[in-house]
Amino acid sequence: MATFVSSLVFNIAAALVLFVAFSVLRPRLRRVYAPRTYAVEREKRPLPVGRGIFAWVPAALRAPDADVIRQSGLDAYMFLRSIRTMFIMFGVLGVISTASILPVNIMGTAGQQGLNALSIGNVDSKSNLLWVHIGVFALTIVWSIWCMVGELRIYTHLRMWWLTEPQNTAQAGASTVLVANIPEGLVDDDQRLHALFDSTFPGGVRRIYVNRSSKELKRMVKKRDGLARRLEQALTAYAIQCTRASERAAKAGSPYEPPARPNLRAGGRRVEAFVHYASEIAICNNFIAQNTKTMATTARLPSALVMFNKPIAAHMAAQCVLDYRPFALGPVSTNVCASDIIWSNLHIRPWSRRIRGYVSFAATLALTVAWTIFSASLSGLVQAGSLAELSAFSWLKSNRIAMSIFSGIVPSLVLAVLMAILPAVLKLLLRLEGTVRRSEIDLRMLHRYYFFQVWNVYLVTIFSSSMVQIVAQSIGRPENIVKLIQSQVPQSATNILTYVLLLAFVGAAKEVLQAVPLALRYVGPAMLAKTPRALRVAEQPREFDWAAAIPTHSLVFLMGFSYSFIAPIVNWFVATYFGLFYLVYRYQFLYVYNTSKWTVGGLSFPKAIKQMLVGVYISEVYMLLLMVANVRASASPIARVAVAALLIVLTAGAHLYINDVCMPSIRHLPVKRAADIERSPLLANEFPNVLGEHDNVGVDVETQRAACDSEARLRSRIYAMYSSLIPVCAINLGLRLLPCLLRPASAREGGEECSGGDDEELTVGGRGPACGEFTCSDKALERQPHAACSDAEFVREFAAPEVRAKPMCNLWVPLGNARLFSRLVWDVEYHGQGTIFVITEGADITPGLSVGADPDFDIERAEVGDKAELAAAQGRRADRI
Secondary structure, three states, X not given: OHHHHHHHHHHHHHHHHHHHHHHHHOXXXXXXXXXXXXXXXXXXXXXXXXXXXXXXXXXXXXXXXXXXXXXXXXXXXXHHHHHHHHHHHHHHHHHHHHHOHHHXXXXXOOOOOHHHHHOHHHOOOOOOOHHHHHHHHHHHHHHHHHHHHHHXXXXXXXXXXXXXXXXXXXXXXXXXXXXXXXXXXXXXXXHHHHHHHHOOOOOOEEEEEEEEOXXXXXXXXXXXXXXXXXXXXXXXXXXXXXXXXXXXXXXXXXXXXXXXXXXXXXXXEEEEHHHHHHHHHHHHHHHHHHHHHOHHHOOEXXXXXXXXXXXXXXXXXXXXXXXXXXXXXXXXEOOOOHHHEOHHHOOOOHHHHHHHHHHHHHHHHHHHXXXXXXXXXXXXHOOHHHHHOOHHHHHHHHOHHHHHHHHHOHHHHHHHHHHHHHHHHHHHHHHHOOOOEHHHHHHHHHHHHHHHHHHHHHHHHHOHHHHHHHHHHHOOOHHHHHHHHHHHOHHHHHHHHHHHHHHHHHHHHHHHHOHHHHHHHHHHHHHHOOOHHHHHHHHOOOEOOHHHHHHHHHHHHHHHHHOOOOOOHHHHHHHXXXXXXXXXXXXXXXXXXXXXXOOOOOOHHHHHHHHHHHHHHHHHHHHHXXXXXXXXXXXXXXXXXXXXXXXXXXXHHHHHHHHHHHHHHOOOOOHHHHHHHHHOHHHHOOOOOOOOOXXXXXXXXXXXXXHOOOHHHHHHHHHHHHOOOOOHHHHHHHHHHOHHHHOOHHHHHOOOOOOOOOOOOOEOOOOOEEEOXXXXXXXXXXXXXXXXXXXXXXXXXXXXXXXXOOOOEEEEOOOOOHHHHHHHHHHHHHHOOOOEEEEOOOEEEOOOOOEEEOOOOOHHHHOOOOHHHHHHHHHHHHHHO
């Protein structure tokens, strides 16, 4: 009990300090705690948060789910939804177990002390009160699986909406697939390759691009970009020197003398740095321009990007067997994004990729064993008993408080640090396998990292003490195994509680405080961001680490669920964990994290559901073992064993149902949905009917538009929020008692109040009134998928980075004193031979003589791509200066 109390006090105190620090710093440090309010596209910016210390809490909770989907994407929304679901599940379990199981444990007669007195180990094995545990546990299992199936049903509808939503289908990547492992005889024959896809799939092929790459071009682009960075830095530093000299001259009343231009040694002689850099960049740009013209003769990679006229064709191609030869024409990836492709892995041959996969799997197993030994040894060394044996820590023996702190806190901290290092190693192994997409690495990491944690964190580190006791006391006496399971398994609840406490309080506070980014985004830019471009990069919101976060939360679910009936107090702490993280992540996804580079339409959610099922299975195995350990020569214990075994069978049946019924319709676009959208395009904007009780296909457009504000749409929205957790009959009863919830917000604002909630009218992207949660504007219907994407634009969007590189160099520097510095700008462009353009807008030199960049300035729009654009941009700049 002392260990648990010490851990609880320490974690709560540390969390309070971190949360208060965040609340105080947040209004003052927008670069760290609200970069999405200025550093992303305007349509994705959230409403600003007030400067109040705790104003961030209501701002995060009041944001409609539509804003989360619009601003952060379906992936973030489904991740938040999974956290919310687990929070509600453990909240309900906490109430039920506290009212039923906990009193039974407290009144037990096994004579346990401390926290063990609250566990099932305090109930006598002969008592029929164990029926309370298994009865509540059975209801918990049934309700939990019902919630999981309901969540998958809702996600399926949201996924289909995301795949057919006009903003998504208007992008070229929605109708494009990446085909790897193309045979040599086919990759060089454009007509055969085009005919293979064009004559088979609906709508045909719009264009095909066989990937190409050139080592010389890649090397020259890398050299050019390095020279451009150095020239930007030199120009910016010189602009600051000119401004400083001008200010000093003005204060002294003396004539201004420009600073000497910097020189460097090149080719055995000293030359002016600006002229040298500009001349070298011109050589590189001319090489890039010439090489780009001859890319058609460059050797082709065994992969291609195929763009169809219809998105359904891309999904059909991804599901078909394209070739009868082993490993040929596959794998096929949909929803392609150029920044998501690992170009260096496209040239790997299929057999090499398969061998790499085996080696990577073997390396993962070896890493698991090595990590097991390492973490177990290190955890044993930091145990208070082991430390007390060392002379430097001998004082622990006489200090009970310090002993309790070391026993409850230090092992958990060491474990958390060890597991924080692991994801980078696993990602490297998956990349070396030859995986062609970064998002695919993250998706594969979800299961690999999860099972790694289940083994090393749960079974080895936390559960190892009980397992060692069971094995040690059962040597030569195997009949004691079941008895020891009954006594030793409940005692591991303390280890579970201390680890969950650490993650719940300190972990959530650490996540929102962002200590490392706090240092990097203020100290780093001050020391390293010497140009407007570097400052803009430093201002960009951070990417969320999906591969590490989701398995960690699934592991906590497993810990809590497996001990939900053994030690019911665990439910409250796990509920606290998910409640705190739900609040924190709501704020983080709205104001901090940028998820634009990881858009897979929520495909991590089904994997999270499967990981939750692992927790259900392990809890059922625990229940079965405990009931077997309590078997006596009577009918009641045997019946309890039968019920526990039946629960495993029922869960396996539900698992098969999820795999066979729910999963096939999740990853790819169903044909029926594509046909429905083609007949009635307005359905692409309509909020999905998650219950599937009616079908609007065939209804005319005006009728559909009128339905957007009807009660059915609002009812569908409420069903999508709560039908997976609450029976539909209960929801309908609540709607009958509070009918104002089914009226549009404008009607309620006219004077009719409803104490049951606020259902404001929603908009998406500022495009008009929403249909449920999504817009129903005419402009969305008029957008044709990738209609304006020409061949050249397609290559610029999807080709390898070196192929997409422009033969123009755009520099972004502050102008400073325009009269003094503009001459240098023209000199740089002159020596650049018409391949360099200096952008001076959106950047300035602050009164403190540092670089400033306008966060609203669109640098990509200001850049030029050819000499015609360069001449026009130079004319506009001359008029401005």
